[in-house]
Amino acid sequence: MSPVRRPGTDEPPRPKRRAARAAPRPAPAPRVPGVGVIGLGFMGRTHVAAWAAADAAGLKNRLVAVCDPDPARRAGRLPAGGDLGPGVRGGRLFDPRAVAGCERPEELLARDDVDVVSICTYTDTHVDLALAALAAGKHVLVEKPVALRERAAARLAAAARAARTLCLPAMCMRFWPGWSWLHAAVAEGRYGAVRSAAFRRLGSRPGWGSTFYADPQRSGGALFDLHVHDADLVRWLFGAPHAVSATGTPDHVTTNYRFEHGPAHVVAEAGWDHDAGMPFRMAYTLVFERATADYDGTRDPPLRLFRDGLEQPVEVLPGTGYDGEVRHLLTAMAHGARSNGLLATCDEAVGVTRMLVAEERSLRAGVTVKL
Numbered sequence: 133m134s135p136v137r138r139p140g141t142d143e144p145p146r147p148k149r150r151a152a153r154a155a156p157r158p159a160p161a162p163r164v165p166g167v168g169v170i171g172l173g174f175m176g177r178t179h180v181a182a183w184a185a186a187d188a189a190g191l192k193n194r195l196v197a198v199c200d201p202d203p204a205r206r207a208g209r210l211p212a213g214g215d216l217g218p219g220v221r222g223g224r225l226f227d228p229r230a231v232a233g234c235e236r237p238e239e240l241l242a243r244d245d246v247d248v249v250s251i252c253t254y255t256d257t258h259v260d261l262a263l264a265a266l267a268a269g270k271h272v273l274v275e276k277p278v279a280l281r282e283r284a285a286a287r288l289a290a291a292a293r294a295a296r297t298l299c300l301p302a303m304c305m306r307f308w309p310g311w312s313w314l315h316a317a318v319a320e321g322r323y324g325a326v327r328s329a330a331f332r333r334l335g336s337r338p339g340w341g342s343t344f345y346a347d348p349q350r351s352g353g354a355l356f357d358l359h360v361h362d363a364d365l366v367r368w369l370f371g372a373p374h375a376v377s378a379t380g381t382p383d384h385v386t387t388n389y390r391f392e393h394g395p396a397h398v399v400a401e402a403g404w405d406h407d408a409g410m411p412f413r414m415a416y417t418l419v420f421e422r423a424t425a426d427y428d429g430t431r432d433p434p435l436r437l438f439r440d441g442l443e444q445p446v447e448v449l450p451g452t453g454y455d456g457e458v459r460h461l462l463t464a465m466a467h468g469a470r471s472n473g474l475l476a477t478c479d480e481a482v483g484v485t486r487m488l489v490a491e492e493r494s495l496r497a498g499v500t501v502k503l
């Protein structure tokens with residue numbers, strides 16, 4: 133049979149052309165979180181270094197803005213003898229050509245390239261700055277203590293529960309190698325029940341921000357600024373105590389924690405009234421039914437476990453709790469976690485504040501205070 137020809141021609145019909153398919157577009161690269169740090173004192177510089185270390189370890193982020201009233205700090209200049217930071221040439225904490233320097237927090241929070249904010253200012257500014265950062269749609273890492281009073285801490289906790297972004301209180305000891313090991317050992321009952329727990333955190337008052345730290349109305353003294361770490365650990369390990377009994381002063385305090393269901397002996401000592409020449413020391417000793425764990429940050433290795441009459445080595449990973457909390461927050465951001473799913477929450481910070489206020493009352497009145 134002859135092929136059907138096109139009308140008015142002697143040519144056979146041409147085959148229909150298929151429409152060319154557009155090549156699939158490559159998926160856009162994930163956005164690298166932009167970091168802003170408010171406050172570039174000692175703790176702010178520590179956070180800058182922790183974010184840089186996380187990036188170097190593969191948890192990508194980039195410092196895009198800083199905020200501090202001091203122009204030298206905004207330019208990344210390290211103080212005399214400063215040894216923190218990613219080692220930018222010229223003795224700077226960061227390259228000021230790549231990082232915006234803001235004089236006021238609202239300038240930093242208005243930037244679209246800032247996704248997550250470290251708040252490293254004095255305690256009496258933490259809550260207001262964290263609330264402003266959450267309102268601006270930023271993730272937040274807010275330094276401890278979150279506040280000196282429960283009502284202020286509760287304001288932030290309520291905002292954190294309602295926010296679409298994350299708010300992590302910087303309870304760094306939860307992430308500290310050797311201390312996170314302790315929590316796992318207690319939670320798993322690895323060596324039986326805990327019979328006794330003693331924590332020690334001793335040193336001299338910080339040499340930076342001397343006016344602030346010398347004012348207990350603003351800093352809360354060692355009770356709130358230093359002892360807060362062990363108070364949080366006690367609550368994290370054993371739950372909220374039903375009563376506290378504190379002795380000493382706000383600059384050197386020892387607290388006995390009592391539990392209805394928990395270890396019979398739990399005590400924590402913290403003080404920053406030592407001579408400036410004394411090295412900082414953080415330590416714990418926990419007596420389990422079948423072992424004793426002893427940690428002292430001034431020795432190497434810091435953690436020792438005594439079991440069956442023998443000392444057993446315990447590996448402590450490198451790094452600090454500052455590294456751990458930053459990496460935890462970056463991972464939670466990447467996985468779309470909610471604030472109540474973080475290892476430390478603002479609601480827990482409210483509970484710790486309640487404990488510290490009770491310890492403060494006990495210290496002043498010389499009585500046991502029930503929670």
